[in-house]
Amino acid sequence: MLRANRITKIFNRQTIIDDLSFSVEPGETVTLMAPSGSGKTTLISVLAGIDPDFSGTVETGTRQQGVVFQDPGLFWYKTVQENIAYPLGLRKIPWCRNMEARCREWMAVTGLAGFEGHYPHEISRGMKQKCAIIRTFLCNPDLVFMDEPFSSMDQASARLIIDHIHALHPHITLVLASHSLNQATGFSDRVFQVTQTPISVFEITTP
DSSP states (O other): OEEEEEEEEEETTEEEEEEEEEEEOTTOEEEEEOOTTSSHHHHHHHHTTSOOOOEEEEEOOOSOEEEEOSSOOOOTTSOHHHHHHHHHHHTTOOOOHHHHHHHHHHHHHHTOTTOTTOOGGGSOHHHHHHHHHHHHHTTOOSEEEEESTTTTSOHHHHHHHHHHHHHHOTTOEEEEEESOHHHHHHHOSEEEEEOSSSBOOEEEEOO
16 A cells, blocks of 8 residues: 655755645556656655655555666666566575566566567667566565656557566556556556646546
8 A cells, every 4th residue: 555645845946746645555556647747756756765855754564665767777787687687686585496487477478588688788768668677576566666667668568567467466556657648547447647736636537
């Protein structure tokens, strides 16, 4: 679950988020939809605990959370396989047969099979985004924030990824930020649409 209570974020004397409160139930997939430049990435950073400089409170009550950033953030000197496995080493999660099988399955679903030995400069932007998604979900989170995760993918590829996430993690809570109405309505249980800036209230709809 996710509870945001009276969040206010000011940056360079400009109010980005103003007294915002909302909640997401366990197991829900919701999309925070707003135009580019309206503060979605800032809101995701606050909710995920990356940006602590705000007033109000955020409660998650989760065992493990993950973040898929808008910038995939791959190491240029590591291969696709090495980039995907990197967070596992940081969290001391062993690369066992089960993990290897899960990774192969993800690679097949995303169309990355055969690119394990490639470097970031050798693959497309969409493929880089897929790498970032895989490495997040291999760590088995129960809450994931995703900032424009499908901006460089077609709708069919994004649909396959969302379906695979729900098949592997049926009780996962997903919070996606997007500027695309098609993606928001296609993947979400609810859409939280920004109706004014600074972000202070959502118009909530059920697709």
